[in-house]
Amino acid sequence: MTDTNSTAPAIAVEDLWQVFGENAAPALRDARGAGDDKAIAKELKDKTLIPAVRAANFEVKSGELFVIMGLSGSGKSTMIRCISRLIEPTAGSVRIDGEDILQASDKRLIDLRRHKLGMVFQHFGLFPHMTVADNVAFPLKMQGAGKAERRARALEVLQMVGLEGREDAYPRNLSGGQRQRVGIARSLAVNPDIWFLDEPFSALDPLIRRQLQDEFLNIQATLKKSIVFITHDIQEALKLADRIAIMRDGEIVQIGTPEEIVLHPVDDYVAEFSKDVPKGRHACVESILMDGIPDNMPDDPGIKIGMTLDTALTKCMELYEPVPVRDAEGKVIGAVHPHELANALQAEET
Amino acid sequence: MSAAEAVSVRAERKLTLTKGSQAALFVLAVVVTCRLLGAHFEWLVKWPAALTVPMADWMTWLVGGFLDIFKPIARAFTFLVSYPMEWVGWLLNAVPWPMIVAVVTAIGWMIGGIRLAALGFFGLMFVVFTGYWSQGMNTLALVAVSVPLALVMGAAIGILAFEYPRMKGAVNALLDVMQTVPTFAYLVPLLVLFGFGPVVGLIASAIYAAPPMARNVLLGLERVDTEIREAAVMSGGTRRQQLFLVELPAATQQIMIGVNQCLMAALSMVIIAAVIGGFDDIGWEVLQTMRKALFGPAFLAGSVIVVFAIIIDRMSAALAEPRQPQDRNVALGILAVGAAVTIWSLFAGWSPTGVAAMDGIAKRVDEGVGVFTATYGSTLDSVKNTSMFYGLLPLRIGLAEAVLPFTWGFAWTVKHTAMLYGAALLISLILIFKGRVTAAVMVLIIAYIAEIGVAHLAWPVVILGAGAIGWVSGGWKLARLAVILLSLILISGLWERALLSLYLAGAAVFACAVIGGLLGLWSAMSTTAWMVLRPICDFLQTIPLFVFLIPVLMFFQIGEFSAFIAICMYAVVPMIRYTRHGLVSTPDEIIEAATASGAGKWQTMFEVRAPFAAPTILLGLNQTILYAFAMLVIAALIGTTELGQSIFLALGQYDVGLGITAGAAMAILALVADRLVQGFAEERRQALGL
Numbered sequence A: 001m002t003d004t005n006s007t008a009p010a011i012a013v014e015d016l017w018q019v020f021g022e023n024a025a026p027a028l029r030d031a032r033g034a035g036d037d038k039a040i041a042k043e044l045k046d047k048t049l050i051p052a053v054r055a056a057n058f059e060v061k062s063g064e065l066f067v068i069m070g071l072s073g074s075g076k077s078t079m080i081r082c083i084s085r086l087i088e089p090t091a092g093s094v095r096i097d098g099e100d101i102l103q104a105s106d107k108r109l110i111d112l113r114r115h116k117l118g119m120v121f122q123h124f125g126l127f128p129h130m131t132v133a134d135n136v137a138f139p140l141k142m143q144g145a146g147k148a149e150r151r152a153r154a155l156e157v158l159q160m161v162g163l164e165g166r167e168d169a170y171p172r173n174l175s176g177g178q179r180q181r182v183g184i185a186r187s188l189a190v191n192p193d194i195w196f197l198d199e200p201f202s203a204l205d206p207l208i209r210r211q212l213q214d215e216f217l218n219i220q221a222t223l224k225k226s227i228v229f230i231t232h233d234i235q236e237a238l239k240l241a242d243r244i245a246i247m248r249d250g251e252i253v254q255i256g257t258p259e260e261i262v263l264h265p266v267d268d269y270v271a272e273f274s275k276d277v278p279k280g281r282h283a284c285v286e287s288i289l290m291d292g293i294p295d296n297m298p299d300d301p302g303i304k305i306g307m308t309l310d311t312a313l314t315k316c317m318e319l320y321e322p323v324p325v326r327d328a329e330g331k332v333i334g335a336v337h338p339h340e341l342a343n344a345l346q347a348e349e350t
Numbered sequence B: 001m002s003a004a005e006a007v008s009v010r011a012e013r014k015l016t017l018t019k020g021s022q023a024a025l026f027v028l029a030v031v032v033t034c035r036l037l038g039a040h041f042e043w044l045v046k047w048p049a050a051l052t053v054p055m056a057d058w059m060t061w062l063v064g065g066f067l068d069i070f071k072p073i074a075r076a077f078t079f080l081v082s083y084p085m086e087w088v089g090w091l092l093n094a095v096p097w098p099m100i101v102a103v104v105t106a107i108g109w110m111i112g113g114i115r116l117a118a119l120g121f122f123g124l125m126f127v128v129f130t131g132y133w134s135q136g137m138n139t140l141a142l143v144a145v146s147v148p149l150a151l152v153m154g155a156a157i158g159i160l161a162f163e164y165p166r167m168k169g170a171v172n173a174l175l176d177v178m179q180t181v182p183t184f185a186y187l188v189p190l191l192v193l194f195g196f197g198p199v200v201g202l203i204a205s206a207i208y209a210a211p212p213m214a215r216n217v218l219l220g221l222e223r224v225d226t227e228i229r230e231a232a233v234m235s236g237g238t239r240r241q242q243l244f245l246v247e248l249p250a251a252t253q254q255i256m257i258g259v260n261q262c263l264m265a266a267l268s269m270v271i272i273a274a275v276i277g278g279f280d281d282i283g284w285e286v287l288q289t290m291r292k293a294l295f296g297p298a299f300l301a302g303s304v305i306v307v308f309a310i311i312i313d314r315m316s317a318a319l320a321e322p323r324q325p326q327d328r329n330v331a332l333g334i335l336a337v338g339a340a341v342t343i344w345s346l347f348a349g350w351s352p353t354g355v356a357a358m359d360g361i362a363k364r365v366d367e368g369v370g371v372f373t374a375t376y377g378s379t380l381d382s383v384k385n386t387s388m389f390y391g392l393l394p395l396r397i398g399l400a401e402a403v404l405p406f407t408w409g410f411a412w413t414v415k416h417t418a419m420l421y422g423a424a425l426l427i428s429l430i431l432i433f434k435g436r437v438t439a440a441v442m443v444l445i446i447a448y449i450a451e452i453g454v455a456h457l458a459w460p461v462v463i464l465g466a467g468a469i470g471w472v473s474g475g476w477k478l479a480r481l482a483v484i485l486l487s488l489i490l491i492s493g494l495w496e497r498a499l500l501s502l503y504l505a506g507a508a509v510f511a512c513a514v515i516g517g518l519l520g521l522w523s524a525m526s527t528t529a530w531m532v533l534r535p536i537c538d539f540l541q542t543i544p545l546f547v548f549l550i551p552v553l554m555f556f557q558i559g560e561f562s563a564f565i566a567i568c569m570y571a572v573v574p575m576i577r578y579t580r581h582g583l584v585s586t587p588d589e590i591i592e593a594a595t596a597s598g599a600g601k602w603q604t605m606f607e608v609r610a611p612f613a614a615p616t617i618l619l620g621l622n623q624t625i626l627y628a629f630a631m632l633v634i635a636a637l638i639g640t641t642e643l644g645q646s647i648f649l650a651l652g653q654y655d656v657g658l659g660i661t662a663g664a665a666m667a668i669l670a671l672v673a674d675r676l677v678q679g680f681a682e683e684r685r686q687a688l689g690l
C-alpha cells in the first residue's frame, strides 16, 4: 500500500478541539487568550458554543487497543469522528501513521478510507435499502471488487459474527443485536488496519456480548489492528483495553492502563467509574511494587510478576513483612508489602 | 410612597401596551386619518392614477424582449417534445383498451394486491363505459410526458439545493414562487415562448409539478440518518457514489411521496391547461360542456378526471409504503385475460369510442339537476341571495352601499353610520375597561371595514395595516417585506382588482376557518365524525381543482357566489385536518395532568388542547389561505371580477405583461398572507417551547 512511517504511532492526536456552533474557529482563536483549557471552554460556552472535544492529546500505538470511556455526551463519538475526519476538527492535528490527515486531499481520504480505516457506528448506520450481504459488501464495492468476490467475502465475515443464513434479510427485519453485528461485519470486510468502534457491543445481551468480546480478542491477537474502542462498560474496558482514556465534558481527564485507572484514579470522577470493579481481579502486583528492594525478606510465598492482586493476597494472608516478587525465571525484581496489597483492594469498598 | 407617586406608577402601568395593541392603535390612527380626511384629500383613499406606473406595459416590453431571445430555443424544444408526446399519445390510443385496463390492473395487483387491482379495474372500466376513453388517453399522454420531465427537474433542483446549502434559500424562494404564482399566469409567457398547442400545457404542468418533487427530494436527503451517511463516507465512496448508491436510495420513501404529489399536480395542471384548447383531452371536454351548460356530460367527464386522479393517487401513494411481494402469476393471468378480451373485441368489432353506456346516467343527472333546481330553485336562490346581500356584498362594498331599501328594507344614512360607530365605541369602551386594549381597538377598525367594505379600503390602511401585522408577527423585516410588496401592487394600477381578490379570498378563508375549525373540533371530539369526514377530505384533496366548478355551476350558476362556494369547498380541507390533528396530538401526559386536576372533556378541550394546538391550527389556516388563492384563479372561470379575471383576459389576448403583472400581484397577496400567518404560528410555537 502507501508508504507509511512504521515507527510512528498509528494515531497521534495533538491539541485537538471540536467546537460546535456558528463561527466556531474564530471564536476558539479569540478564546485562546483566556488562559488554560478550562477557561477557554468556559468562554466558548458563554458564547453558546459547544466545546465537544477540548485540547485532546494522546497516541495510539500500532497494534494497541485503546479504549475511550466517559459519560453520555462527554464527546467520545465526536472524538473518533474528528480522528476519521468525518467532521472537520476546529483546531489541532491528527496523524495517522505519521500522515497529517487534516491536510489530506479528498482523493487521499477516499483512498485511506477504502483501504486503511474501518468504523463501527454507535447506531449501526446500516443502509436500509440493501440486504445484509450488500451492506457488508458495500465497502468492497467501493474498492471496485467483483460481484462474486464481494459475495464470498461478505459471507465469510458474516459467519465470523455469527450471522450466517441471514445474508438476504433486510436490516429492518433484524433485531438490534443482529444489526450491530452486521455493522461490525461491514467494517471488517475490507480488513482495515485502523479500526474505530463506537460502542459496538452495547445492543447485545450479556451472553452474546461476552462471546463477541472473546472473539474480538482473538481477532485482535491474530490481526493486531490498531483500535480505538468506545464503551460505557468498565468491565468491557478492563477486559479489552491496553490503555483507557477517560473523558469528561470533552476533556480527557486520565489516560492509563486498566490497573492505573482502577488503582490510581486521578479524581473522584474516574474513581466513580471503577467503583464496583473488584480490583483484585484486574490489577497486577506490578502496580504496587515498593520503591527499592529491602535487603532482608523473611518470607517468600512465591509472588510472580503478572499475578493479580487477589491471587497475591491469598498467598500472603498471614504475612506482615515485604515479600519478593520474581519474574518468570525466578529472579527477584521487586517487592510488595502485604499491607499495601490489602490497602489496594480495600480502596474500592470506601 | 406618596399618593402622587402611586398615581403616576398606576398610570405608567396602564400605559405599557403590548406589541399587539401598539400596532392596533397605530392602524386605528391611520384609519381615523383616512376616514376623516378622505373626503377632502382623495389621494388618501384612492391612489392617484397619475402616480401609477404602467407596470404591465413595462413587463410586456421587458419580458417580451427576453422571450424573443429564447423563443428559437423554446420552439426547438417544442419540436423535440412534440415527438415523444405524439408517440405516447399514439401508443395509448393504439393499444387496445382491454390491454391498458389489464396492464393497470396488473400494476395495481403488484403494488397493492387485490384492493388496488380492483380500483384500477373498476376505475378504468368506468372510463371505458363513459365513452371518454380516447380523450382520457390523450390527457394521460400529456401526464406521461410531463411527469418524467417534472421528476427529473424536481430531483435535480432538490439535489442541487442539498449539495450546495448556500443555494438552499434561493431555491426555496424559487419553489415558493413557482407554487404561489397562479397557474394561469405563466401560461401566457409560455404560450408566447412555445407556441400554441398541447406542448404548452405539458411544460406548464411540468413547471407546476416539479416543486413538490424538489421539496421532497431535499427533505428526504436531509432526513437521511447521519450515521448512514457517514457509513458511506467511511466505506470510501466518492461523493457521487455516496449520493446515488446510499443517500438517495435511503430517502426513497420521502421521494416517493414527492412522486405522488408530482403526479397529482401534473394531472391537475394538464386539465387546467386545457383552457388553451386545441387538444382533444378530457379537460377540454369538461370546459366545453360546462360552457354549454350541459351538466350531465360535464359531470361524466369530470368523474373521469376524478377516477384518473384517484387511481394515480392511490397507486403512487402505495409505492411509498413498504409492501409485500405479490404473486407474479396473478399479474400474468390478468394480462392474459386482457389479451383474450382484446382478441374478442377485435373480432366483435367493439370499441369504446362512441360508447354511450353512461349517457343515460348523464341524462339522468341533467334531468335530476333540472328537477332539483326547479323544485328547490327558490330555496337555492334564497340561500344564494341571502349570503350575497347580507354577507358577501356588505363585505365587498360596505354597509354604506350595500344596505338598500329593496334588500335590507331601509336606506343607509348618516344616522346609521353614527349608530354603527357609536355601538363600536361603546363595545370598545367596555373592552378597555376590562383591560383588553387590542380587542377594543380591533372593534373600531372592524366597524370601519364594515362601513365602507374591503373593496373601498383606503390604501394606507391596507398597506400600513399589513405592515403592522407583520411587525407583530415577525418584526421589522416582515413588516418591511409586506409594505414593499403591497406597494408594488398599488403603483401597478391593479390595486382595485387586488382588493377584490383580497375580499373574495378573505371571505372564503373566514368561512373556511369557522366551518373547518368547527368540523375539526367535532372530528377531534368524536371518532365517528372523523370516520365520516376523513374520506370526504381525502376525496376533496384528490380531485383536480377544475372539477370543483362543476357541481357549483349546476346549482348556483355563474357568479361570485359560485366562485365563493368552490373556493370554500377546496380550501376548507386543510383547516379541518390541521385543527383535528392539533387537537388530538396533545401529549398524553399533559392530558393526564389535566384529567388529574379534575378537568372535564370540554374544559380539557379548550383549556389544554386548544392552546397547545394553536400553532398547528395556524398552520392549517396558512394552508387554507394558500389553497384559497390557488382556487381563486380557477374560480375566475365562472365569473369573478378580481385579479384572476385579469389573468384570464391576458390569456385570451395573449398579453404577456398583464398576465405576468396580475399573476405576480396574486402571488404577492398569497405570499404576504402566508408569511404573516406563519409568523404568528412560529411565535406561538416558540411560546409553547415546541
Ligand SMILES: Nc1ncnc2c1ncn2[C@@H]1O[C@H](COP(=O)(O)OP(=O)(O)OP(=O)(O)O)[C@@H](O)[C@H]1O
Pocket (backbone or CB within 6 Å): A020, A021, A050, A052, A070, A071, A072, A073, A074, A075, A076, A077, A078, A079, A122
Ligand atoms: N453535530 C453536532 N452539533 C452540535 N452539537 C453536537 C453535534 N454532535 C455532538 N454534539 C454535542 O457534543 C457533545 C458530545 O457528543 P457525543 O456524541 O460525542 O457524545 P458521546 O460521548 O458519544 O455520548 P454517548 O455516550 O451518548 O454516545 C454533546 O453535548 C452533543 O450534544
Ligand SMILES: [Mg+2]
Pocket (backbone or CB within 6 Å): A076, A077, A078, A122, A198
Ligand atoms: Mg456516542
